Amino acid sequence: MNRLKVITTHSNPDFDGFASCVGLKKIYPDFQIVISGNPFQNLSEFLRFYGDFFPFIYENELKGFNGDIEELIIVDTPDIERIGEEIKSKLSSDTKITVIDHHPDIRELNIENKNLNKIIKQTGAATTIVANMLKEKGIKLSNEEASLLGIGIYEDTGSLLFSSTTLEDLEAVIYLFQNGLSLNTVSEYIKFDLTIDQKIVLNNLLQNVKTYNVNNYQITIATAETEKFIGGLAAIVAKFWYAQNVDTLIVIVRMAKKVFITARTKSPDIDLAGLMSVFGGGGHKQAASAKVNIASVEEVEHKILQVLPNYINTGLKAKDIMSSPVRTALATESIEEVNKIMEITGHSGMPVVEGNKLVGIVTKKTVDKALNHGLGKRPIKSIMSSKLITAKLDTPVSVLRKLMIENDIGRIPILDENNILVGIVTRSDIIRAESSPKKSYLEKREEIKTTFNNISHLINERLSRRIVNLLRLIGFFGNEMNSPVYVVGGFVRDLILNIENYDIDIVVEGNGIEFAKYMAQQLNAIVVPYEKFFTANVIFKDGFKIDVATARTEYYESPGELPQVDISTIKKDLYRRDFTINAMAIKLNPQDFGTLYDFFNCQKDLEEGVIRVLHNLSFVEDPTRMIRAVRFEQRYGFKMENYTLDLLKKNLSERYLERVSGSRIRQEIEKILEEKNPIKAIKRMAELDMIKHIFPKTYYTATMEEKFVRLFKFIPYLKERFENFNDFYAVSTIFLEYYDKSTLEEMRAKYGYPKKFIETLKFTENIIIPVKSLIENRYPFSDIYKVCGKSNPYIYSHISAYLDEDEQNYLLSYIDTVLNTRIEKVTGKYLMERYQLKAGPILNNILEELFCLKLDNSNLSEEIAIESIVKKHIEKIEDSSKL
Known part of the structure; x- marks a missing residue:
């Protein structure tokens, strides 16, 4: 008699129960996972997409099995009444039962069995117990397995925030991270219970929902406002995300004077981390957040819609990941024959064709069931599914993923423009594609190492004594104002290059205007503040000027507009700058005087003569940087690195330069004309096809x-x-x-x-x-x-x-x-008095003729020359009067 070994959990399982079962099967591979009832909705959605990774059967599939259960492991419940009826019916008096549970209030287990074994530990989740068992045994997990177990722990511990969370839960999560746990996957499926205040915020969000179509992607934006800070926004967003089941969600909540942004997306094509970086935030590509000071919800929403298209990349498409050519089954082939093909090829599904036309699709699971019922001789079309969900070659991977989930299918045939089958995409193809996303611009670069080198020797060697003393004084003022103070930008760049540059830009981590006022008071100078931008000019009596700014990040209302400003740190202040060669700072406070802050491999680019933007949107946020890149290239004999050059060409072709005001473009051209050899920059602009974007009907030629x-x-x-x-x-x-x-x-x-x-x-x-x-x-x-x-x-x-x-x-x-040349003696008055001429054009004509004579003969006698000129003009007047 056959006997089963079963792992199960309570009926209608949640993630904690199912994940525990999957983990235990890694330890006991000869056991079969059996689940009863209907899984929770979020688990059901998970299994639609990832189910093939986790072998399990439903309880009703036990009905055809006549033997009883030899061993049973029950997880996440001690109550035998909560497991499936079919499982209970197959228990015997000698069935060995193991209960693994995490509830601390367990007293007596409702199981009567002499072979009972109990593993009860007070942890936040049953999955934690199983994960630590796996860890002790040194068992490695796949990314999908680690993520599933992670969801089990995060959901039952409220993302490790519930009071029931223990150190063991944290240790289990670390182990899962080491095995490939994806927080993006976790955030997509977990759900939470909310506090009263959180529920109020959620309700406000649900009442303020707008849906936008951005580059053919559906974007849902929800907003809310509250006069007090309420924690757990991530939990609120997760609840909204779970309840509304939207593709991409961006939540904007003003709490008191700050605006919090949290975003989630199911699409691998939308880079939320990049989007949030615009607001000084960050995170993962599919889950990110940011915090903005001194802004309204409407401003933030407007800004998001302005820049979001730049962070949508259709990326991989069906043609990039599909399997081709496609192994197909003829509609008339027998189920047995198709099964043999599947066994040989390892395919879990195959399209079915008839007369060169795609007519259906069949899965290995369906084939196995048909064989078990003795239907092997029948044609494959008798069991195929005629519900065809197809896609085109250019269909984005994110759309394919959505189609699979919505239609509960595991593969999608791909058709060309003539509706001919050319490939097939499976769940595994999509999961592989999403687990290897394209790298961001910064990730494409070699590893960026922050360096802090003291270059005070260069300051002393290369700068005048006045400038050195002034920089040291500014550093002392920084200490007195309790503010870190830096000299930044072009001054630092040219100091390292040993080029004279006394345009001093000071950045203060604090209030730049107040610092400027204090500095001016100490140095007997004048302050000109610019409150809107938190900047000021300090002007000395001899005209020498220093610019002072508050360390800041900038975001732009729309491409090409002047920036909005927000207080920030020196690193973020440097990150907003145009190119790496201009993104260094030297600290001036006495204890750190001369320390060079290089966060982005700036010195290396300077040494190698490279012009490099700091982020992908540099030319979008300020298109005049395209002109500036050319100016710096030609001034120093540098070259734009390839990616920066590609970005420039792309943004130029998309007409971002046309979005900038003419005055700002003119300013950049005027700076080029101040260079020693401006023709080099003009020629380079022509090579890049930039001139026609500035002067639309100008065609640069060799003649020009x-x-x-x-x-x-x-x-x-x-x-x-x-x-x-x-x-x-x-x-x-x-x-x-x-x-x-x-x-x-x-x-x-x-x-x-x-x-x-x-x-x-x-x-x-x-x-x-x-x-x-x-x-x-x-x-x-x-x-x-x-x-x-x-x-x-x-x-x-x-x-x-x-x-x-x-x-x-x-x-x-x-x-x-x-x-x-000057007419010194003959004037209009002279002509009127000597020759009785009347005032009028004749006087000017006579004087102009005299001036021409004098141009050719500087020694000309005006009195002599004027006689003949006047006589000629009088004769003309007399002749015309006779007519």
């Missing part, structure tokens, strides 16, 4: 580059001769050359050109060819003047771009002559 080379040679001469010369206007004459009037008006509105500049540009376009010809042929200055007149410097700069060196010299002589 030649114009810029000639222009930049000439600009220094113009700066010597004209005050307030604007380099941006000068280069714009080339960038905007031959634009139509409507586009020029758009550019004027965007970049703030004066209306007169646009008029000048169109005027120059009409005269530039004849003026070039006059200069080439060395015509007298008076002839050039008749075309150009007394031009502004941007007409000259535009013309210079068309001239070679000798021709530029001739133009320069012309400019000097025009600027230095």
Whole structure:
């Protein structure tokens, strides 16, 4: 007679009971797990997806078994009345029974059996007892097994927060972590009991739910507000998550003056850790949180919706993980034949085809049942399931996962655009894909090691005595204000590179404005505060300036807008900066003076000449950094590392630069024009296709580059001769050359050109060819003047771009002559009194003619020359009167 060995738990099992059974089977592999009743809903959902990993049968499958139970292990209950009736019916007087339970109030067990063994320990969960048994025996678990047991412990201990939690529970969790426990999986399935206050918050959340479609992903956002702090938000979110069964949940709760954000997602395509990093938080890809100071719920919700698309990556698709080609079964093949194929290949399911058409799918479990009933000769189509759930090649893995759970299926056939079967995806395929997610940008980098090196010797060797003393004083002021103080950014970068840079930026971990006021008071300087940004300028009597800021993180309302500011630490302050080479700080407090803070391998990038952003969204949050990256590349002879370059190109193609105000783009261009060799940066911007995103109808060519080379040679001469010369206007004459009037008006509105500049540009376009010809042929200055007149410097700069060196010299002589020529004796009054001329255009015409004569002959006698000029004009007037 056959006899069974069974592991079971109470009817309608929860995670603690079922997980304990699974753990025990690792110790007793010859036992069969049998469960009775209906599993709790969250366990049922878990088994729909992960059931194939845990061999078990339902109690009704014992009915065909005639023997009794030789050994029985009961977990998570001491009461035999709570186990299944079919199991109880197969117990005998000599059945060996072991009870494993964790309830501390056990007195007498309701089991009458002489072969009874009891293992009762006061722990938070029965799974804890089993996990520690596994640990003692040195048994290794799979990721799925460890996660299942973890759910059992976390659920029964309220995530280790219930008073019944013991040290043994903690030790068991550590063991499970060592074996691959996934907190993402745990958070997806656990449920909690809530306090009254927590239930109020939950109720408010349920009444304030909005659903958004973001990149074809359903995002649920729930909000609530309370005037006091209420702990256990994670438990509230888990309850909501369990009750509402949404794909992606983001909860925003204002408690007093702080806003807490907690997010969960079932989709491996949504990076919640990245999303929360925008708000200074973190976590895991599918479960993360953050805390924001001084913000409203509405602001945070708006910000989330703005940046969330950047953290959605459709990632892996069906075509990336499917098995192909697909082993299929013909509809007419017998069940026996299909079983042989499954036995050989190890497939647990196969699509069924008929006449080259997919008609159904069959599982190994169904085949085994059919064979047990003696149906092996029948065609496979007689037992196949015709309920076909299919997907396309580009279906995201997250969608496949959802389809499997909703339809309680373990495999999905994949069809191409012609609806031809090309592959199949199983639960195992999805689980493997999700257990190996794509690495984030920082994870792709080599290991980042924070370093703290003292470089005070460089400060003493490379800086002037005044600057060294000033930095030391600032450090002393920091101690007096009880605030850590740092010099940061470009000053630190250039100090290490041994390049002179006295633009000093100070960051204070505290109140930067109050620190600036204190510093100014001590140094007899002036303070200009900027309350909105927690910054201030300290200006000395000789004009020397120091910028002081509060250590902060920034988040952006939308790409390209100015940042909102929140108090933070020096590390977060550095993390918000543009590139690693600018993300170092030197502490100035006396006890740590000269200590370099390098959190992101900045020195290494500086040594290797690498421009690298600190995070994936750097160019999205501030698109002007794309221009800045080019400027730093060309200034130092560095290169953007590949990923940064890829990000730049991607964000450029997605037109993020167009979202920035023209004034901010203009500022960055003006900084490029201040560099020693700006043509290098302009050329690089052209290589990256960046110029057309700044000037939309400009096409950078070799001819344009030649114009810029000639222009930049000439600009220094113009700066010597004209005050307030604007380099941006000068280069714009080339960038905007031959634009139509409507586009020029758009550019004027965007970049703030004066209306007169646009008029000048169109005027120059009409005269530039004849003026070039006059200069080439060395015509007298008076002839050039008749075309150009007394031009502004941007007409000259535009013309210079068309001239070679000798021709530029001739133009320069012309400019000097025009600027230095004066009519000293003849005036309008002189003409009216001597020749009885009336005021009007004639006077200006006569004086202009005299000026032209003087351009060609600086020694000209004005009194003699004017006689013939006036006579000619009077004769013209007399002739016209006769007509």
